[in-house]
Amino acid sequence: MNEELKYWYLRDHKLFKTLSFGQIKDLCIIMGFKKAMKGEVIYFSSSDLPRIFVLKKGTIKIVAVDDEGNESVKDIIQKGDLFGELSLEVDSQTNEYAKVLSDDVVICSFLLSDFEDVLLKNPSLALSYTKIVGLKMKRIKNSYSNLISKDAKTRLRLFLKDWGEKEGVKVGNKIVIENYLTQNDIAQIICTSRQTTTQLFNEMESSGLLLYNRKEIIITDVRNL
Structure with missing residues (x-):
């Protein structure tokens, strides 16, 4: 990869x-x-x-693995997001991996030790990093709050609305989302069973709220979601 392209990948972030x-x-x-x-x-x-990653193109999922080997989707990472050892500390208790969901991705990364040196030398960058990671942690906290306080149907609606706002193509009040998640992925994200998620999608289709298939999800009128 030439230096000019590397430069613009970073400059644009x-x-x-x-x-x-x-x-x-x-x-x-x-x-x-x-x-x-x-x-x-x-x-x-x-x-x-250990590294700090910047996703420049595409979508990935972060999958957590528990002591029994069970896997669950911890987060969906989209263009511009950071992931990896964001706390700047290696957590030996955490077992997770990142898997590509879109057709392809482009990733920039830095060794954790190198990135720490850069932050020490550039206070303005350290401040920006703190703000970005803080906002990310706030979003995750809000997601956990929704998981605790909302029922499964509301969690699914909130997830679809957020997904549509971030990545969907809006046509009037309709939103079309490229569907790169399985129903099992979505079930793990909203912390319910796959069977419940399938039932909720069927109910939402029957009531005319959306159209669902493996390639796309169409929210027929976001005002009703």
């Missing part, structure tokens, strides 16, 4: 907006770059070389 041309050029030297296809696993929390 909100995290690096405060940096000068020379500072971004220095980052390009230590930046890793990877392309991956749908179904590939691109990150393990147990890696000997």
Whole structure:
């Protein structure tokens, strides 16, 4: 990958907006770059070389694995999101991995040790990083709050509405979402069973709220969701 393309990948990201041309050029030297296809696993929390990742293109899911080997979707990472060792500490108790959901992804990454050095040398970047990670943690906290206080139907509606706002194509009051998640994925995200999720989708289709298939989800009128 040429240095000019690396530069623009970083320049376009909100995290690096405060940096000068020379500072971004220095980052390009230590930046890793990877392309991956749908179904590939691109990150393990147990890696000997912990990293901070920036997703430049595509969508991935973060999957947590418990002590019994059961897997659950922890988060959906979209274009521009950060993931990896965001706390800047290696958590040996966490067992998770990232898997590509879209047809392909483009990822920039930094070794955790290199990224920490960069933050120490650039206070403005450290402040931006703190704000971005703080907002991400707030979003996750709100998601957990919804899981605790809302019933499964409301959780599914909130999830679909949020997904549509972030990635859907709006046509009038209708929203079309490219569907790269299985019903089992969605069930894990909203913390319910696959059977319940299937039943809720069937009910929402019957009531005219949406149309669902493996390729897309059409919210017929977002005002009613």
